[in-house]
Amino acid sequence: MSLEKCSGLVIRQVDFSESSRVVTFYSREFGRFSAMAKGAKRLKGPFDAALDLLSECRLVFIRKSQGTLNLLTEARLSSRFQPQFSGGPDGILRLYSGYYLAELLNSLNEDFDPNPELYDQAIAGLSQLAQPGSETWPVVIWQELTLLQLSGLLPNLQECSICGSSTDSVDVHAHWVSQGGLICGECRREEYRGNLVRTDSLEILRQLCDCTAEEAAAVRLDRRQIQECHQFAVSAVSGILGRRPKTLRYLQLPR
Numbered sequence: 001m002s003l004e005k006c007s008g009l010v011i012r013q014v015d016f017s018e019s020s021r022v023v024t025f026y027s028r029e030f031g032r033f034s035a036m037a038k039g040a041k042r043l044k045g046p047f048d049a050a051l052d053l054l055s056e057c058r059l060v061f062i063r064k065s066q067g068t069l070n071l072l073t074e075a076r077l078s079s080r081f082q083p084q085f086s087g088g089p090d091g092i093l094r095l096y097s098g099y100y101l102a103e104l105l106n107s108l109n110e111d112f113d114p115n116p117e118l119y120d121q122a123i124a125g126l127s128q129l130a131q132p133g134s135e136t137w138p139v140v141i142w143q144e145l146t147l148l149q150l151s152g153l154l155p156n157l158q159e160c161s162i163c164g165s166s167t168d169s170v171d172v173h174a175h176w177v178s179q180g181g182l183i184c185g186e187c188r189r190e191e192y193r194g195n196l197v198r199t200d201s202l203e204i205l206r207q208l209c210d211c212t213a214e215e216a217a218a219v220r221l222d223r224r225q226i227q228e229c230h231q232f233a234v235s236a237v238s239g240i241l242g243r244r245p246k247t248l249r250y251l252q253l254p255r
């Protein structure tokens with residue numbers, strides 16, 4: 001048992017009793033962890049309004065031994081995730097994209113396995129999603145790729161995962177999930193069901209893997225590129241989780 005301090009993002013909340021909640025955080029110092037927040041459901045509770053989904057907080061908690069729930073003792077709000085709805089029709093998409101990020105952070109990480117860079121990138125992505133002038137979909141895809149990349153789970157974007165030939169040399173690539181990467185037109189067989197990733201989309205994927213959230217928010221994509229890049233990332237994520245992320249159903253692709 002020890003008293004710990006950290007910066008954390010609220011990624012999940014579950015009601016525990018009439019007045020208490022179990023809150024899951026993704027923190028810079030400890031990675032993912034859950035803690036009991038006693039009195040969190042009370043209007044004038046000890047944590048005020050610091051524990052909303054995707055709020056970034058300064059936290060103090062008592063770390064218990066394995067198998068026992070940690071206890072949150074202090075939560076001070078640093079910033080709240082408040083996408084601007086006035087800026088356009090995609091305000092709700094920005095909000096759901098944040099929820100989607102929370103689900104990915106929760107499901108792709110283990111408890112107490114810190115990755116400070118991943119934390120910083122999640123904060124940077126949320127900050128772009130909250131900006132009215134930014135492009136939403138490139139930031140969503142950037143977040144998916146960044147999470148995969150920093151967790152060491154990003155499929156190889158450089159070569160066919162069967163024959164190893166460079167993906168620069170062929171026009172149309174298929175992504176084959178069970179193989180864990182891209183396959184070239186030569187290796188593609190009818191029985192391999194996979195999403196097409198055309199050359200321009202592959203270029204975008206590479207670009208998004210190698211830029212900041214701010215740069216991603218300025219990338220312009222057409223509908224097909226959004227679809228191909230997002231589906232590529234989703235199949236990689238789903239392959240790892242063994243299911244599709246639940247919040248995905250709220251993310252409407254552009255018509």
Ligand SMILES: [Zn+2]
Pocket residue numbers: 160161162163164165183184185186187
């Ligand atoms: Zn091949």
